[in-house]
Amino acid sequence: MCHLLQNTPMNYTNNSVDMSSGAYYTTLEVAKMLGMAVRSVQLMVDRGDLQAWKTPGGHRRITRDSLERWIKGSRAGVTGVAAMHGGASLRPSGRRRHSVHVPRILLIEDSAHFQGLVSTLVKQRYPAIELHVSADAIAGLVSFGHLQPDLIIVDILLPGMDGATLITGLRNHALFGNCKLVVLTALDAQQREPYAAALDGVDVVHKPRLVQELPPLIEAALGHLLANKDAAEEPAPAANGGALALAPSEPPPVKAKASKARSSKPKAKAAGKSGQQPAG
Amino acid sequence: MPRCEQVALQSLFDNDSDLYLAFRDACIEQFVHDFQLAAALLVAQQDRAAFSRLAHSLKGVLNTLGHTEISPLAHALQLEAERADWPELQRLWLELRARMVAAFGLDALA
Numbered sequence: 001m002c003h004l005l006q007n008t009p010m011n012y013t014n015n016s017v018d019m020s021s022g023a024y025y026t027t028l029e030v031a032k033m034l035g036m037a038v039r040s041v042q043l044m045v046d047r048g049d050l051q052a053w054k055t056p057g058g059h060r061r062i063t064r065d066s067l068e069r070w071i072k073g074s075r076a077g078v079t080g081v082a083a084m085h086g087g088a089s090l091r092p093s094g095r096r097r098h099s100v101h102v103p104r105i106l107l108i109e110d111s112a113h114f115q116g117l118v119s120t121l122v123k124q125r126y127p128a129i130e131l132h133v134s135a136d137a138i139a140g141l142v143s144f145g146h147l148q149p150d151l152i153i154v155d156i157l158l159p160g161m162d163g164a165t166l167i168t169g170l171r172n173h174a175l176f177g178n179c180k181l182v183v184l185t186a187l188d189a190q191q192r193e194p195y196a197a198a199l200d201g202v203d204v205v206h207k208p209r210l211v212q213e214l215p216p217l218i219e220a221a222l223g224h225l226l227a228n229k230d231a232a233e234e235p236a237p238a239a240n241g242g243a244l245a246l247a248p249s250e251p252p253p254v255k256a257k258a259s260k261a262r263s264s265k266p267k268a269k270a271a272g273k274s275g276q277q278p279a280g
Numbered sequence: 281m282p283r284c285e286q287v288a289l290q291s292l293f294d295n296d297s298d299l300y301l302a303f304r305d306a307c308i309e310q311f312v313h314d315f316q317l318a319a320a321l322l323v324a325q326q327d328r329a330a331f332s333r334l335a336h337s338l339k340g341v342l343n344t345l346g347h348t349e350i351s352p353l354a355h356a357l358q359l360e361a362e363r364a365d366w367p368e369l370q371r372l373w374l375e376l377r378a379r380m381v382a383a384f385g386l387d388a389l390a
Contacts, residue, residue, distance in 0.1 A: 111337040112313070116306045117344070120299060157336055159329070186340030207340040211293050 024052075024061040037169040040141045043161065044070075047138065103225040104130045105218070106149040108140030108166070109184065110158050114207060118153065118184075118214070125215055128226055137161035141169060148175055151221045153214070156185045156195060164198035180221035184210065282383075288346025307341055308384055314338065318373055325366045332361035338376070350379045 030050070031038045042060065045052045051066035105122065109115050115133050122131045132147055134140035137160040144152060152170060156163030167183065170176060183199060185192065186207040192199060205213045219226075281289070285304070293300040314334060321331045335358035342351035353376040360372060381387065 110333065111340065112310050113303075113307050113337060113341045116310070117303050120302055120306075124299065157333060159333065186336060186343070208292055208343040210344065211296070211299065 023065075024063050025067060027060045027062065030062050030067060031174075034142070034145050036141055036145050036174075037172055039165070040138065040169055043138060047160075049138075101225055102130050103128065103151075103222040104132070104147060104149040105151045105153060105222075106140065106143055106147055107131060107133045108135075108137065108143075108152065108154040108158065109133065110135050110155065114155070114184065114210070117210060121211060121214065122218070126218060126222075126226070129218070129222065135159075137166045140166070141173075144170060144173060145175060149179060150225060151180045151182065151218065153182045153184050156183060156187060156192070164195050167195075167198040167202065182214070182217050182221070184214070282346075284346040284349065286346075288344070292344060292346070304345060307345065308386065311380065311384065311386060315377060318377070322366065322370050322373060328361050331369065332358050335361055335376075338380075342380075347383055350376070350383060353379060 027038050027041050027045070030036075031041045034041065041050070041062070044050050045060055045062060050062050050070055052060045052062040054060055103126075107115065107118050109118065115135070119131055119133070122129055132143060132149070134143045137158040139160075140154065140158070154163075154166060154170070156167075158166065161169075163183075163185075167181070170179075170181065181202055183202050183204045184207060185204060187195075188206070192204070203217050205217065285300075289295060289297060289300045293303075314337075317334055318331070321327055321334070335354050339351050339354035339358060342348070342354055353372070357369070357372045357376055360369060364372070
């Protein structure tokens with residue numbers, strides 16, 4: 001007896017499910033294709049995003065049709081489709097490749113208020129950075145596999161998955177590589193205790209202090225990329241006194257505006273742990 | 281600008297009044313949707329987790345804007361969302377809502 005998950009039982013003898021090996025994938029195979037954690041794929045099955053059945057041993061078998069439908073309907077296509085067609089264009093480190101690397105941040109935050117504040121802040125101070133936003137944990141994990149950001153900023157309390165699971169899932173992600181992680185939370189130090197293990201070694205920003213504490217962390221994580229980008233976009237010095245110097249076809253690169261933070265050294269971890277703000 | 285907001289502007293926004301006011305304006309726009317969501321959740325009386333997240337979000341926003349006199353109400357609502365009966369949640373919500381309406385001049389929403 002096998003079961004199509006999402007409360008649709010189906011018998012092994014029922015041929016409406018094609019049991020040939022090419023018609024379904026294991027959870028691990030899908031996780032590799034999408035660049036996601038196995039647990040994330042299991043959750044997608046449980047949520048009904050992917051159609052699956054269970055073997056007598058309890059292992060999920062995900063239908064190829066549902067996976068292809070999901071890839072077409074989502075933005076997870078780059079990693080997933082590339083993997084399916086053997087065309088993944090990744091560096092050995094798992095990072096995406098660009099002629100000029102555009103620093104990229106993924107924000108996973110369900111509060112529209114703080115989505116707006118982070119967006120405004122990044123736009124204002126770091127116009128060269130691409131910011132992408134996901135409003136829940138599952139969408140965030142999917143976007144992570146797709147976007148391969150250089151920095152991920154994640155809220156702890158999100159719909160779809162508890163924060164500790166999300167952070168652990170991100171850090172175990174096949175593509176996590178050198179991606180930096182910053183946690184953004186309205187929880188004060190005491191309220192964060194249940195998440196202590198997941199937050200170990202992670203920079204934490206208390207939301208009320210976001211404007212002061214996030215920019216130094218962004219600079220610490222992406223400053224070298226911003227510098228590289230500026231350098232890469234500088235017109236090449238002319239070897240013959242400038243006669244053959246190419247005029248840039250675009251306006252001069254916009255230099256990331258310096259943060260108003262007085263020190264480039266991140267202080268957020270200590271500040272976040274001190275919990276000086278009211279319970280948040 | 282109320283005193284509490286001036287303090288937040290100085291202590292949390294490094295006196296960047298443009299950023300503070302842009303955030304405040306965006307929050308006021310979003311409060312309309314938050315109020316609608318709360319009303320819907322209270323009518324449905326099913327999704328305590330969503331109600332808790334909404335209260336949690338408002339708590340963080342109110343603290344960031346400097347309204348630390350109101351944020352404890354949001355914090356209490358967040359805690360109660362997991363255990364209190366719905367009439368009690370309704371009472372707490374109306375109290376929080378009234379304070380927000382007064383603090384941000386949201387009379388048109390009241």
